[in-house]
Amino acid sequence: MIDGRLLVEITNQADKAPALQAIGSRLLGQTALLVGRATGEALTGAGSHRHQYAVLATLDAFGASSQAELCRRTDLDRSDMNMVINALETEGAVTRKTDPDNRRQNVVELTRKGRTLYALLSERLTKAHDRALAPLAAKERTELFRLLRKLHDHLAPIS
Amino acid sequence: MIDGRLLVEITNQADKAPALQAIGSRLLGQTALLVGRATGEALTGAGSHRHQYAVLATLDAFGASSQAELCRRTDLDRSDMNMVINALETEGAVTRKTDPDNRRQNVVELTRKGRTLYALLSERLTKAHDRALAPLAAKERTELFRLLRKLHDHLAPIS
DNA sequence: TCTCCATCGTTGGTAATCCCAACAATAATG
DNA sequence: CATTATTGTTGGGATTACCAACGATGGAGA
Structure with a gap:
């Protein structure tokens, strides 16, 4: 038997014989x-991730x-952040210099090229986003994002 | 500037200085x-996935x-399905025999042990599920799942 | 029947993502 | 001054979702 509380139908597609079932x-x-995937293609299609x-x-x-600050704000791992900054730097989208006030950390800053790239990606992403949420x-x-945020904040590591 | 349509606050945690921002x-x-992760731990803690x-x-x-039928119903890749059936078979949770009526495909069937395992996992998963959605x-x-299903059905490959 | 094509299971591999451990340099704390 | 914490960096591991190709088998049509 299927546990009605736990199981939720995923597909309603008429052509799929019996409806697929799965957990929430x-x-x-x-x-x-x-x-x-839909939104990611908008970025990878422009060479970004x-x-x-x-x-x-x-x-x-x-x-x-600093990279550490970016890590906290994006929830990325330090090592991954390093790779991301590497990529953005070689693209000329950001500059990375050691902070003179705290020589442990780097100052990562957007370049004009970076702002242009961000604008381009934003446009592509907005379109894909709208298409996906059509x-x-x-x-x-709004309601979906409210519920998701509620869930996210409840489950997010207390940091 | 932040695009209000595109960007959604992720964390509201008061201790995190400025709120984290990200795309929907x-x-x-x-x-x-x-x-x-929360629900997955309920399964991995019991040795399953x-x-x-x-x-x-x-x-x-x-x-x-058949494995192909299971693939269609779970949206798993054939190769992954093979691995899953392998694991379940060595655990004694399912049996796999070639279908005499169609010798290309296998007949995968739950054993009593498999039903017991499913019941155990269901119980653990239900608890984790309720805890996560608390x-x-x-x-x-209900509303969240309704919206997600709507999205899912819209984006699911037309198969 | 014979030929082509589709399906199925199986094997092997790829790419993206997330995560962890350790290290040197530097700063902060006591 | 000694200890601890933070930061960037390197390297790697685990998981997951895919994809390609192959032999075996079945089905459809000439």
Whole structure:
């Protein structure tokens, strides 16, 4: 027997004989995968990746930051952040200099080229985002994000 | 500037100085990761994995099936399905015989041991599931899953 | 029947993502 | 001054989602 509380139908597609069944967390994961793929293609199609965009957005929003600060704000691992900054630096999207006030950390800063790249990626991403969320009305999107944020904040490591 | 449509606050935690920002799809991905980890631990703690549970649940719901049929119902790749059945078979949770009516495919069937395992995993998973979704009221969970299913069905490959 | 094509299971491998451990340099703390 | 913490960096591991190719088998059509 199927536990009605735990199991949630994933697909309603009429052509798939009996409806697929799975756990709620699986529906969440599958949907995140699909949305992530749809939006990710907007970035990879421009030669960038999700993490790079997250860093660009954070730099754009908060200005020059150290890598550790970017890690805290994006929830990326230090090693991955290093790779991301490497990529962005060789692309000329950011500059990285050791902070004279604290020589342990680097000052990562957006270049003009970086802002242009961020604008381009934002545009592509917005389109993909809208396309992916098309079936949801504006209020539904808001509600979805509210519920997700509630879940996220509840489960996020207390840091 | 931050695009209000695109960007969504992820954390509201007061101790994190300025609120973390990210794209909506990122919030979805992060939350899926957190929920997946919380629920996944319930399974790995019992020596099983998400995919194995999905197959067990599908077999329990639909009865003996071929691997290809299980693939269609769980959206798993054939190669991954093979590994999952291998694991379940060596655990004694399922039997795998070539179908005499169609010698290309195998008949995968739950054993009594498999049903017991499924029941155990279901119990653990239900608890973890409830713990992970604790901050959401019953109506909110329903609404979340409704929105996710809507998204999922819109983005799912037309198969 | 014979030929082509599709399906199935199986093997092996790739790429992305997330995560961890250790190290040197530097700063902060007592 | 001694100890501890933070930062960047390197290297690697684990998981997950894929993809390609192969032999075996079945089905569809000439």
